[in-house]
Amino acid sequence: MDIILEGIRQAFILLFTFDPEVLGITWFSLKVSGTATFISLFIGMSVGTVVALTQFPGRKFVVSLINTGMALPPVVVGLFVTIFLWRNGPLGFMEILYTPAAMILAQAIIATPIVTGISLAAMQQLPKKLRLQILALGATRLQMVRILIREARLPLLAAVMAGFGGVISEVGASIMVGGNIKGYTRVLTTATVMETSRGNFDIAIALGIILLIFAYMINLVLTYVQQRERPR
Amino acid sequence: MTIANAILEARNLKVIRGGSLLVQVPSLTIGEGETLSLIGPNGAGKTTLLQALSYLMRPSAGEIIFRGEKVGGSYAILEYRRKLAMVFQEPLLFDTTVFENVASGLKIRGLGAGRIRQTVTEQLNRFGISHLGDRSARTLSGGEAQRTSLARAFAIKPEILFLDEPFASLDPPTREGIIVDLGKAIAETGTTTAIATHDRNEALRLSDRMAMMDGGKIVQIGSPSDVMNRPTDEQVAAFVGIETILNGRVRGKRGGSILVDINGKEIEAVGDAEAGANVVLCIRPENVTLSLPSAASATSARNVFPGRVGRITPLGLVFKIEMACGFPLVAYVTGNAVEDLGLREGKEVTAQFKATAIHVINKSSV
Numbered sequence: 377m378d379i380i381l382e383g384i385r386q387a388f389i390l391l392f393t394f395d396p397e398v399l400g401i402t403w404f405s406l407k408v409s410g411t412a413t414f415i416s417l418f419i420g421m422s423v424g425t426v427v428a429l430t431q432f433p434g435r436k437f438v439v440s441l442i443n444t445g446m447a448l449p450p451v452v453v454g455l456f457v458t459i460f461l462w463r464n465g466p467l468g469f470m471e472i473l474y475t476p477a478a479m480i481l482a483q484a485i486i487a488t489p490i491v492t493g494i495s496l497a498a499m500q501q502l503p504k505k506l507r508l509q510i511l512a513l514g515a516t517r518l519q520m521v522r523i524l525i526r527e528a529r530l531p532l533l534a535a536v537m538a539g540f541g542g543v544i545s546e547v548g549a550s551i552m553v554g555g556n557i558k559g560y561t562r563v564l565t566t567a568t569v570m571e572t573s574r575g576n577f578d579i580a581i582a583l584g585i586i587l588l589i590f591a592y593m594i595n596l597v598l599t600y601v602q603q604r605e606r607p608r
Numbered sequence: 609m610t611i612a613n614a615i616l617e618a619r620n621l622k623v624i625r626g627g628s629l630l631v632q633v634p635s636l637t638i639g640e641g642e643t644l645s646l647i648g649p650n651g652a653g654k655t656t657l658l659q660a661l662s663y664l665m666r667p668s669a670g671e672i673i674f675r676g677e678k679v680g681g682s683y684a685i686l687e688y689r690r691k692l693a694m695v696f697q698e699p700l701l702f703d704t705t706v707f708e709n710v711a712s713g714l715k716i717r718g719l720g721a722g723r724i725r726q727t728v729t730e731q732l733n734r735f736g737i738s739h740l741g742d743r744s745a746r747t748l749s750g751g752e753a754q755r756t757s758l759a760r761a762f763a764i765k766p767e768i769l770f771l772d773e774p775f776a777s778l779d780p781p782t783r784e785g786i787i788v789d790l791g792k793a794i795a796e797t798g799t800t801t802a803i804a805t806h807d808r809n810e811a812l813r814l815s816d817r818m819a820m821m822d823g824g825k826i827v828q829i830g831s832p833s834d835v836m837n838r839p840t841d842e843q844v845a846a847f848v849g850i851e852t853i854l855n856g857r858v859r860g861k862r863g864g865s866i867l868v869d870i871n872g873k874e875i876e877a878v879g880d881a882e883a884g885a886n887v888v889l890c891i892r893p894e895n896v897t898l899s900l901p902s903a904a905s906a907t908s909a910r911n912v913f914p915g916r917v918g919r920i921t922p923l924g925l926v927f928k929i930e931m932a933c934g935f936p937l938v939a940y941v942t943g944n945a946v947e948d949l950g951l952r953e954g955k956e957v958t959a960q961f962k963a964t965a966i967h968v969i970n971k972s973s974v
Contacts, residue, residue, distance in 0.1 A: 505696055508664045512694035513713040514764070516686060523712075527703055607701040607745035608753045 379577060386578030387585055398582055405563040408476055409544040412483030416491045416539050419484075421532065424495025425521065429507075442496060445489025450482075454549030457482040461553065474555040479563070482549040487539035494538055498531030499524060502606075530601045541594040545587060613640040614673075615800050616661065616768055621670035623653075623660050623824075630656045631824045633670075638768070643794060643801040645811035647835075648821035649847065654804035655772050657821065661802065662692055662770045674768075690717065693761035697773040699753035701745040706737060706756050709745055713764040731759035734793055751782035758786070762793055769794075771803040775810060787813060808848055812836065820844045837892070838967050845890045845969070851928070851938035852891040858883050865910075865963050873934040876910040879968030888969040893928065895965035896939035898957045900949060909960035913937070917955045920946070927951075933959055 390398050427438060459465050461473040461481075472478045502524060510520045525532065547565035554561035556570055564583050571580040616638040623631040631653040638644050646654040659665035663672060663685050674691070677683035693713070701709050710728045719727075732738040735755040740748070748756065754774060761769060774790070775783040791814055794801050805811050811818055812832050819829040820839075828840045839845040842853050856870040858881045868875045868887055881887050901914060915933030922928075926940040929951060937959055941951070949957060 503698065503700060505698060506700050508659070509694065509696060509700040511664055511689060512662060512692065512770075513716050513760070514686070514690035515716045519716055523702070529703075605746055607703055608699045608748065608750065 383577035383581045387582035390578065390582040391585065395582075398579065398586070400559070401562055401564055401567050401583065402586055404476075405544060405565075408479050408550075408563060409483055409540060412480045412543050413487050413491075413536060413540040415480070415484040416487035417536055420488050420491025420535065420539065421495045421525075424492045424535070425499055425525065427492075428496045428499035429521070429524070439496065442489055442493045446493040448486055448489060449548070450486055450546040450550075451548035451552070453482050453485050454552030457485065457549065457553045473553060474557065474561060476554070476561055478553040479550050479561060482553045483543040483546070486546060486549060487543045490542050491535045491539040494535035495528075495532055498528040498535060501531065502527055530604060534598050534601045537594045537597050541591060544590055614638065615640040615675060616802075617673040618661060619671050619673065621657075621660060621672070622668045623656050623665065624668040629824055631660060633657060633826055636661075636819070636826065636829075638800060638802060641798045641800055642816045643803065643814055644817045644819060645815035645832075646802065646804040646819050646821055646826075647806065647808055647811045647847065650806060652821040653824035654806075654821050656824070658694075658770045658772050658802060658804050662694055663688055664694070690764075691767045692770060693764055693766035693768075694770040695754075695757050695761045695772070695774045697776045699748075699750075699757040701748070701753055701756055701760075704745060705741065706743050706745060706748070706752075707732070707741040709756050710759045710763050713760060717764070727763050727765075728759075731763045734762065735759045735789055749782075750778055751786060754778060754786060755789070758790060758793070762797065762799075765797070766799060768800045768802070771801065773805055774803070776806070790814070808836070820847060822847075839890060839969070841969060842888055842890075845888070845967075849892065850890040850967075851893040852889075852896070852936065854889045854891075854935055856887055856889060858885045858887055866968065868968075870935045873913065875966070876963045877966035877968050878964045879966070879970075881968065881970045881972070885970060885972040888971060890967040890969065891937070891961055891965065893938045893940040896937060896959055896961045898929065898931075898939055898941055898945065898949060898951070898959055901956055901958050910963045911966075912958060912960045914956065914958050917951055917953055917957060920951060920953065931957070931959055 427435065457478065458473065460467045461470065461478055462468055506527065507520065507524070510523050515523065545565060547569055550563055551566045551569065554563070554566065556562050556566040564587050568580050568583045571583070614637045618633050618636040621631065621633040622629065646657060648654055656665065660667045661672060663679055672679040674683055674688055679685060679688045702712060707728055710731055711724050714724045714727060729738070732741055735758055737752060737755045737759065740752060745753065745756065758774070775786060778786065787810060794814070803811070803814060815832060817829065818832045818835040819826045820835055821827065822843055828835055828844050835844065836848045839848055839850065845853050854870045856868040856875070859867045859869050859874065860883050861867070862876065865876050865878050866881050868877060868889060870889070875889060877889055913933035915931040915937065918930040918932055920927055920929055926942055927946050929939045929941055931937045931939065939959060951957070
């Protein structure tokens with residue numbers, strides 16, 4: 377029991393003294409996952425909106441692919457990104473394996489289906505007749521899409537949060553393509569894995585608490601969005 | 609019937625979806641400033657026709673002519689849609705304030721803030737919701753939300769307004785208030801209106817003309833009193849509230865009337881049909897009076913039949929009395945009359961109705 381209590385005590389000391397290493401890792405995690413989420417936002421929201429608002433043959437198949445992608449195991453993504461970026465792999469010439477760029481790439485691949493799937497659901501949740509109403513108000517196609525996105529803004533925010541939550545907490549891909557290099561590719565999750573294996577529970581717990589705080593904030597927003605009602 | 613000042617015309621209109629013919633209207637004209645109601649049961653094609661007329665649904669065949677120009681041809685669809693407004697059964701408000709909702713059509717048209725404020729304020733007043741301007745649309749009651757939706761439609765000053773069952777999900781007192789305000793708004797602005805409703809009373813109150821739809825077709829169109837009192841077939845008759853619909857054969861004529869054999873009983877009706885013709889007699893329940901057998905002699909009614917009371921159903925202010933007089937007959941009577949006559953199941957009464965109160969549909973000529 378002591379080991380836990382002592383670990384938690386030490387963790388709070390690290391947090392409240394703004395330990396530079398903990399702070400650095402946190403900041404770097406936010407940068408990598410934030411950038412990856414931002415990239416996935418562009419791709420995911422565009423694809424999600426288009427799939428939600430159009431009819432085409434094979435649409436159901438595309439939707440099922442997106443939904444499968446939402447459950448993409450990060451280690452599998454890590455594996456394939458590693459193979460592609462390997463020195464003699466197809467993208468080896470880029471020489472970005474074990475760099476933050478590789479981590480952003482892998483995390484964007486993980487986040488994009490999540491953002492796409494939730495955006496798709498968010499746009500589909502809007503009443504079908506709302507589109508007719510918007511057209512009847514004299515909107516152009518572009519105006520209609522803008523209004524629909526505005527109407528779905530909260531569920532879309534949920535898509536962003538879920539995407540971000542997925543990548544900031546994943547460890548498999550980051551450790552495989554980033555390599556957990558101190559001060560260069562070390563993020564909250566990879567650092568937690570390493571510190572735990574070394575028996576440095578205080579730092580590991582401190583990092584874990586930070587991750588939990590992120591998770592809590594994300595879910596707070598998601599809960600708010602879920603509980604909110606649409607107008608009649 | 610030709611409409612002199614047509615604003616909208618449909619020609620050879622067909623809507624086919626998933627292989628089934630949803631709407632088929634060879635010709636329909638809506639006159640400037642008139643209110644046309646589309647009535648008919650659920651699934652009759654009212655909504656589909658409104659959506660085709662407003663070009664929210666592309667017709668499979670035929671054309672929509674707005675002020676003499678073909679929509680989707682010489683007249684751009686977007687431009688046409690900017691001349692019309694549509695209100696659905698659901699208010700379909702945006703997730704913002706009431707003010708912004710009412711302003712939305714104007715914003716889409718790129719109007720300036722000053723004009724938007726003025727117009728929105730006008731419409732909020734018109735529909736009695738000026739106190740709700742800053743409220744979020746999520747917090748409105750059903751009636752307030754539908755008022756907002758109507759204000760949004762009127763804000764763009766549409767040349768033609770389409771209403772698709774706009775009151776169907778409102779409770780009666782709320783509906784009553786909104787019908788009154790909408791009727792006033794239509795009258796004050798002179799807006800041409802097409803309204804779909806399954807409620808014939810709503811249609812009666814709001815419209816200049818009525819079109820009865822069934823199976824995707826317009827089966828009868830005319831003035832409300834024509835459609836209500838002189839339906840062209842049995843289905844229309846049943847829908848417009850004619851409770852007694854009798855099939856019979858003409859025995860002969862007497863003056864301006866015909867004598868019709870119904871199950872061996874003879875009913876005299878004003879109308880014209882040759883002896884031997886098959887006819888349908890329509891009798892509105894309001895036009896049937898009941899009395900006790902002893903008091904029935906002093907009457908001018910030609911059609912006097914003794915009968916036995918069957919089921920009695922209260923319908924709010926009146927009671928629906930189903931009777932067997934050798935043929936089924938339905939009468940509406942007041943609560944007082946039910947008491948005075950001591951009406952109950954099995955009671956013997958005399959029913960009477962005038963020959964002029966019967967509408968005759970000549971089946972042989974159809």
